[in-house]
Amino acid sequence: MNHLINPMEISIIVPCYNESPNIDYLFERIFSVLNSLNLPYEIICVDDGSRDDTLIKLIDYHHRYREIKVIGLSRNFGKEIALTAGIDYAQGNAVIPIDADLQDPPELISELIAKWQEGYEVVYAKRRSRQGESFLKRFTADVFYRVISNMSNVSIPRDTGDFRLLDRRVVNALKQIPERNRFMKGLFAWVGFKQTAILYDRLPRYQGKTKWNYWKLWNFAIDGITSFSMVPLKVWSYLGVILSFLAFLYGIFLIVRTLILGIDVPGYASLMVTTLFLGGIQLISLGVIGEYLGRVYEEVKQRPLYLVRECYGITSQNEMSSS
Numbered sequence: 001m002n003h004l005i006n007p008m009e010i011s012i013i014v015p016c017y018n019e020s021p022n023i024d025y026l027f028e029r030i031f032s033v034l035n036s037l038n039l040p041y042e043i044i045c046v047d048d049g050s051r052d053d054t055l056i057k058l059i060d061y062h063h064r065y066r067e068i069k070v071i072g073l074s075r076n077f078g079k080e081i082a083l084t085a086g087i088d089y090a091q092g093n094a095v096i097p098i099d100a101d102l103q104d105p106p107e108l109i110s111e112l113i114a115k116w117q118e119g120y121e122v123v124y125a126k127r128r129s130r131q132g133e134s135f136l137k138r139f140t141a142d143v144f145y146r147v148i149s150n151m152s153n154v155s156i157p158r159d160t161g162d163f164r165l166l167d168r169r170v171v172n173a174l175k176q177i178p179e180r181n182r183f184m185k186g187l188f189a190w191v192g193f194k195q196t197a198i199l200y201d202r203l204p205r206y207q208g209k210t211k212w213n214y215w216k217l218w219n220f221a222i223d224g225i226t227s228f229s230m231v232p233l234k235v236w237s238y239l240g241v242i243l244s245f246l247a248f249l250y251g252i253f254l255i256v257r258t259l260i261l262g263i264d265v266p267g268y269a270s271l272m273v274t275t276l277f278l279g280g281i282q283l284i285s286l287g288v289i290g291e292y293l294g295r296v297y298e299e300v301k302q303r304p305l306y307l308v309r310e311c312y313g314i315t316s317q318n319e320m321s322s323s
């Protein structure tokens with residue numbers, strides 16, 4: 001850690017999308033934690049194209065407290081990208097993304113920092129409980145973690161969100177990942193480094209409502225799986241080999257039977273069943289190829305990840321964005 005070269009110690013990153021009712025309480029709690037730590041810090045708020053007065057409130061806070069810095073994106077890009085923008089502009093030796101809705105208790109920041117000072121480079125906060133979440137949400141989350149851990153060789157810690165501490169080394173590693181499809185939890189795990197966990201109770205949202213629904217979660221899960229596993233792409237050739245082998249055996253059986261017993265016309269049902277079954281399998285496999293191909297297309301276009309509309313208090317040190 002280059003403490004001597006870099007005077008900024010802690011960067012808190014808050015992605016905000018329509019979070020106006022949470023902001024006052026959020027800053028109050030973050031400030032009370034950070035002021036007790038006695039380390040130089042900055043709070044980078046990324047306004048992800050909010051449609052309420054979030055941005056105005058943030059700018060107002062920036063004028064009152066110079067530790068609060070604001071990045072306004074040109075439209076809503078989604079949490080993962082808002083977070084990436086914040087990480088790109090952060091200057092601290094330790095970077096801590098935190099949700100604006102106070103589901104991640106800011107008081108934990110001091111515990112994260114304590115572990116960091118022990119020498120860990122990634123300290124992630126792991127949920128002890130999932131309060132305020134339905135049975136269905138917990139069940140689907142469980143299935144997701146099972147599937148992804150079986151399919152990919154990067155082990156993504158269960159029940160963690162983006163709330164964690166990242167050392168400058170890890171941040172620099174993350175910045176080298178140019179992927180457009182950013183499944184942050186996976187990327188955080190992929191980079192490696194010395195990682196450890198602390199446990200916490202995730203609370204229900206303070207105000208407002210979640211921006212997730214099951215359709216978004218489903219797409220998020222597909223993003224995660226496609227960016228960290230090629231199993232869905234490869235499984236079809238194996239399935240094809242097995243099916244062709246079975247079809248071959250069945251073909252021999254049919255020939256032998258016809259030679260012995262003569263021609264036998266009925267067989268409509270079995271014909272239909274095999275045709276439909278194979279048709280279904282072919283469509284699924286095409287769909288999977290489409291998922292990957294679509295993502296390849298996204299990457300090939302090389303569009304910038306995000307566009308910044310306005311910045312307050314930021315001395316841009318790196319230029320990944322438009323400016």
Ligand code: UDP
Pocket residue numbers: 014015016017018019048076077078079082098099100101103205209210211212
């Ligand atoms: N968020 C964002 N852009 C979006 C959606 C969400 O920056 O398009 C932010 C949001 O303001 C919050 C965090 O991401 O700070 C988590 O969002 P949310 O509470 O909706 O997700 P959940 O906690 O339900 O997973």
Ligand code: MG
Pocket residue numbers: 099101103205210
């Ligand atoms: Mg939330």
